[in-house]
Amino acid sequence: MENLTLTKSDLDAISPRMVLDKGTRPTGYREVTEDVVSIVEVKTPAAWWVAFVVSFLVMCMLFGMLAYQVATGVGVWGNNSPVGWAWDITNFVFWIGIGHAGTLISAILFLFRQKWRTSINRAAEAMTLFAVACAGIYPVFHVGRIWRAYWLFPIPNTDLQMWQNFRSPLLWDVFAISTYGTVSALFWYVGLIPDLATVRDRATGLRAKIYGFLSLGWRGSAVHWNNYEMAYMLLAGLSTPLVLSVHTIVSFDFAVSVLPGWHTTIFPPYFVAGAVFSGFAMVMTLLVIFRKWFHLEHLVTIKHLENMNKIMLVTGTVVGYAYGTEFFIAWYSGNPYELFTFQNRAFGPYWWAYWSMISCNVLSPQFFWSKSLRTNIPFMFVISIFINIGMWFERFVIIVTSLHRDFLPSSWGYFRPTYVDILTFVGTFGLFMTLFLLFVRFVPMIAISEVKGVIAADKHRNLPQHVEAEMAVKHNEIMKVVV
């Protein structure tokens, strides 16, 4: 085992745990606490207020639009016959998809022992919860009489005198999403407890009382940690099938039908990959901004961003595989309706939506094959926005282009969103950003205790002494970040 010649990138490759460091700022236990907790302790920055007021106003617009819709009727949306489902479900699926990155990072990457997840999981999980909240608005308000929305749940009711249709994937959605929302919230909160206790320990007065209440009496004893680690692992194990199930069942909403363009067997894994893809794009968009804003570049390093870009490259390509397979099988099946639907997508009246989808989702992540591009922050920011747009278009393409030309040409139509459609959707971004800004203001946005766990684990990595010696010598060189 002698004569190992190690260069900078070699050491980098075999010591993934050193990902945290930057070389320019210390990352000891104390510094990590200081850098993360101080964000919620300092006087509220003016920029935060500006962002918050803007988001809040946009959120108010959402509530205004929803109130108008409830008062007037679902007819204020652009849905028509044959396009009975349009922006409502497009936006629902869009937001649910965004939510997938959080649980993927916190649960699946945890099971895969990917230590780098610790710097980004907290923010991603928070984002999951807020995205699910945005998604939930659509089915609830689409029922029209929202005071009857509880009929979605199979609870005994005297006014309805009948049961929900258990054979409908829409009902499965109710179960899948409410379970997912609940478990994600639990998972997020369990992870938060030690960090809330850290905030408590540094606070005084009412603040200490509130954080003390929220940290559930955490004292950091060995027993606490032991139970905590077990609970965390069990929740990770539970969340893993949940992440996959949610978008699988969302895909069933379409795939169980007999409609060409919706009914195809690849839908479940294809939707899950797309959801992860869009979720990572949204995490990227937010983290690029927030790590800069709150000076967390030494904790959310270029390596984290690069890894996320790699995941986007993989999932974007998986989605491309699904688009291609669908098209191929549409031809191969010999079913003229199936083939027509796909030709109509690409060359029909909605061609612009289809090609926006292809260029944003399949082509734009391909730039990440290049290391220099996937470590270029302005570039990845732009691409992440493209992917967000492309994944919205994907749902629009699937839903609207499959519906707008019915089997009989006499039933062909075209969908145009109304201003209510548009402003409601813009409004959900207001809700999302309002919640996210509250989150960064009041909750440590990086999982302090987990990051410290990674720092500790670094001391126990098993490399031969001469490799360690060489790593120590080249430490600064390895950790130098080129931005």
Add this chain to the structure above:
Amino acid sequence: MDNFNLDPGLWAKVRNIILFLFLVSAAATGAGFFIDQKQFFHSYLAGFMWATRILLGALFFLMAGYLAGAAWNVTFRRFSETMAATLPYGLILFIPVALGIHDLYHWSHADAVAHDAILQGKAAWLNPQFFMIRAVIYFAIWTFFGLGIYRNSTAMDKDKNIQHMHSNSRFAAPGMLLVFLATSFAAFDWLMSLDPHWFSTMYGIYIYAGGGLASMCTLALISLGFRRVGVLKNSITEEHYHDLGKWMFAITVFWTYVSFSQYMLYWYANIPEETIWFKHRFVGSWLSVSKFMVFGHFVFPLFFLITRKTKRNLTTLAFMAVWLLAMDYLDIHWNVMPTLHPTGFAPHWMDFTAPVAMVSFYAFFFWNRLQQHAIVPVGDVRLYQALAHHNI
């Protein structure tokens, strides 16, 4: 510390066993050709698909490991690499499939196509010439990546130059994409087109998922076989077996997810041209096989492998690896045979000799390659981490 080189005595002994198995099973299967030609080709195809998918599964997870920077798998990674490097010999095994095209594939008969509008529509894809060309392309892709990674890794044994590791990671990224594409189209060509009217977009993923599972089981069994004779006892430990068991569990669930989705969506929509494929598998005793698969390929391994104990106990893990390999063969059998035996499950003795012949054919070349280098990638720096691998 373990000895990382294969003992020549052991090597010769096992080589003789493999050779004996191959000669006997190949002779029997070859004789079957003269007894029942159609049965021969179908049994052959099932065995060929089963054995080749194991190697393809190994190649996929090998590349995924390189890409993810995995350290835990390094102690048994040479087995995956050697399995992947055995793929080129599959082209020889493919020759009888190509020769038996008229016995296997209805679409290869010009007169059948002439009376079938749907097959005419597919003729641009499903025609014998293009079928052969595609097969060569698939093997070219598999060979390129399988051999490329093997060569890099073995070169690293000698010069200890970590650049080989990086170059394999670079190989692996386009490799995963191209190998996956080739394998899913191979699944369309070699299995799905047995029923040329039927189609499913999930089919490629479904067929590859089983291969991934079979490769994990095979890796566990190869490692356990070595352990029995005292080789790599301290290098491939309970911790590594535990993780292999986790993968077996995970891919079993994934396979179920994929095959259930495929079935459920067709059952739900209930369109005759789609349900027909499952209907053929619900005829007579095929229905019992279909039901048994739900139990044998999902429920039983799920509950068996869910606990930590069975994954860390080498006897139970070995049992499950054998069981799942058998289930995986049954899955392929269930995919291939209803075209030949539409009335019911009718296993033939060739269904036993053909898979053995295929596996021993690949095993012969695998074993030959394995003794040319250390049986562990000794030049890989991650070996240190792998040897110290520990589950928390």
